[in-house]
Amino acid sequence: MKLSQDWLVKQSVEQRPALLVVLLLQCAYIACKIGVLWALAVGFDALLIQHQSLRVETLKILLVSSIGMSVAYAVLAQVRMRLKMTYQLSIHQQLSKVLSQASQHQIRAQSMYSWQQVWLQHIPTVANYLFDFVVQKWFSALVPLVLIVIITSINWLIGVALILTLPLLPVFMILVGKGTAHRHQAHFQALTDLGTLFADRLRNSKLLAQFQQHDTQAKILDKASAAYNIKTMHVLTFAFVSSSLLDFFSTLSIAIIAVYIGFSLLGEIDFGISIQFVDGMFILLVVPLLFAELKRLGQLYHQKEAAVAASGVVQELMTPPDEEKDAAKESACRAINQIFELMQSKSTTRSHWIALTGPSGAGKTRLLQGMLELLLNTPLLHQSKVAMLTQESVILPGSIRDNVCLDREYPTAEIIHVLTQVGLAEWLLQQPQGLATLMGDYPPLSGGEARRLALARVMLLDVDIVMLDEPTAFLTAQLHTEISTLIHNVLQDKHVIWVSHKSLPPTWFNEQWRIDDCGELSL
């Protein structure tokens, strides 16, 4: 919570020049609006008191302010959107950079849905918060101050009355904040709780059908909804009071000022200062502005809540995890050193095969991932090319060619050669459009065939080291033998590190590595 709020503050500091531009445009808009109101008051004065039509100067002010107001609003809207877009893209770029260096482990740590929410929801939410809420926060403090100065210079009595309420303004701000926060909390808590229950029952549609529990659960849901409704309304009854306060003050001030100025004009009440019609009219027209911006801040308040939640997610993704000096990383370093020694020493044959074993949960996958990261992110090591085959074979929705080549280009003959080597030649012939056949969401591949395709992918790349992380997991014993023999045959001339739970012929390996329960690696 603290971290994410710090991050938000940092963002608003970094974006300050852009935010000031937006603020300036908002000020231009409100200045023009005040101009319109002034011209209107002067116009009414001419028409009502002096029985004349509008003077040319008044008309000029009215026209210029009106046009200025529309133009300022249009520019403001455009600029605000442009800035938001630029900001969102910059966050996206930072995030992409972090992502490209993230480990698979980090990516798997979140569900696909929460990843999607980052771009669909969280990044735009932070942008909205900065360019709507933060600007509005400054603006709603600025406008009342300026207006009170103007009003005081016209009529000090009303000015003083408003100044006396001035200390109330921070109180308003807090009330708006707290009131809305309280309301949002109660409101959202209830909705979230109910929503969780509802979504859970929808998610378990299979279970409910199987146990014929639908009607029972429908009753439970309905009862829970009713109970929540009553409870929440009780909480909200009080929370609404604080959010109605602003409406209360703004409405009341219009009524009181109208009656006070009206009676002063009639001479019914006299506090020793006379008031001109034009001034009175202007004050009446301008007073709603005093509260309008605060009200708008209250309306935008939900953005703050959402932004804190969103920034928590984004900030966590953007800050790379601490350089933990854990055992896994150290082991990875040692393992890599060992491999390089082997590669350089003349005594080793051209290829070297290592079996890595250890109980489940000891961190074999972590070790391989750590080695892969080190090899990819250390420039010196990068020259030796490395590939890894994981437990699950990923099939992309693109064509077979895309699946094998990824973003590189290879001659067709070479691709077909490799696919033949992994035993997919016959399968390829069955595909309607050959290499151009799209795999789609339901690729026409059996578990074994998918492994072969993944193997072909690695073979096309000219790598020195291949790391295998249980490439035959989820296969039957028979297929395990078939696929591992194939791997053994095609990767003969590479350096291989092979993690497997299933048995492999020991004769294939030059060396055995072991990880014990504590994650300690013995070479």
Next chain:
Amino acid sequence: MIDRLTRPWFSFGIGVIHQIAGLLLVIFATWFLAACATATVGFNYMLPAVAIRALALTRIASGYGHLWWGHQRLFVRLRQTRSALFARLKNTILTGNAELETQLEQDTLSVAGAWVNWLVQHASVVLGLLLCQVIIIIFTPHDALIWGGFALTLSLVWAMLLWQSYAVVRALVSTQTALRNNINHTLNSASLWHLYAQVPTINPTQYWQVYFQLQGQVQRGIVFLLVLTSAGLVYTLTHIPEDMLGNALLVIPSVIFLAAQDWAVVGFQAQPELLTFQQSQQRLQQTPGIELKPDGNNELSADRIQSIQWSKISLPFRCVTCPDIRIKKGIPLWITGSSGAGKSSLLQIMQGMYPQYALCQINGHQRHDGYHNSWQLVQQHPTLLYTSLEDNLRMGDTTLTDEQLQQMLCAVGLNKLTNQLNSWIGGSARQLSGGEIKRFALARALLRQPEVLLIDEPFEGLDSHNQMRIFALISDYATHHCVVIATHLFPVNVDQGLTLNLDDVI
């Protein structure tokens, strides 16, 4: 009484009163000031002053009332919408992607909220336009046409922008789906990134552009409103008939145009709300799912099942036909094959989830089609209901005693849960590990004592000790019932007996 107050028209009316009272207050207060300035002797100032205070109080009270009843209404609608959706989805298995349920939950929220967020706002704008027309016709008839023209133009622009926004919203939905797929595919292939020359990146630009395009529509509408009202303001101030000069009523049209800048804005601001509402409504009506047709044949459980035969089986998404399958009480059938071979689909077909994919005969003669909900299928990745542990276990049979539940938990090796029957599991509550959920689901299924038990991958993710325990439990159950087990791995030293290898079929 309370019931009547939660009726839609009440919250609706109070919301409209709130808006209208605000509008009237501004008009009346300005007129009052002008009237005071131009007052002749005998001007009754007390009555308007009281009226102003009354309007202010009405506005304040109705403002609070609108908040209160609006939310009350929102909650009532939410309850109705969800109950209706849930009732419609009886015996339907949702087939959408993982976020479908969350999406549906949001959709019910937006449908329920349409009342407060959209309908009241738009009704207030329309009523405001009409009310102003009436006021102008009565007090300053010379401006009646200009206001009428303004109201008409505004409505037309409003409708036109809404019409245009439809296309944008369609684009928004399609670019959103594209972005979702883009993110899924990019991140799912994370294990391949190191093989790429250039690490693939996510591209949200298009979706964001359309998103801002929609916002731009709203802003364009507001700018149009500003220009139109400003023109109206200038016109009304410069076209005052000679005989109106000095008459306090002449302020009315100008103030109405000025005030329209504030209250008519919501007509444009609430537009995206309307479009979201429509999208949500559509999604709620066309929820993707498979409707199960229950066999409705429960008397069979009395006439014990001795054997079942499935014939003419075809596996979805695989263009192969499967040999007929016949199982007998006392002899479990093992279906084996690598992941992706179709074991899970086959089990679902056996339970009758897709009656079109197989013919089912029981005890050699009776045809028995439809979804057999008295049989139990333990999923490969079972789910828990977000409720208490005991309610989860008693789903099939509410008469089970605590002792029976505890006994069954011990049988599957979940002894540590036996003293926590009241605690909640699933959802955001206590999480069980994958292996624990598997065993829990098996316990839940066994408690129902089904005639036919179908189990998907019961050994995956269990250590060898638990594998043996579960194997013993299943074997024991299989001696008196029909049991089918789909698995790619076998606990050591297992006599497999009757086996079907799907790798050979494909």
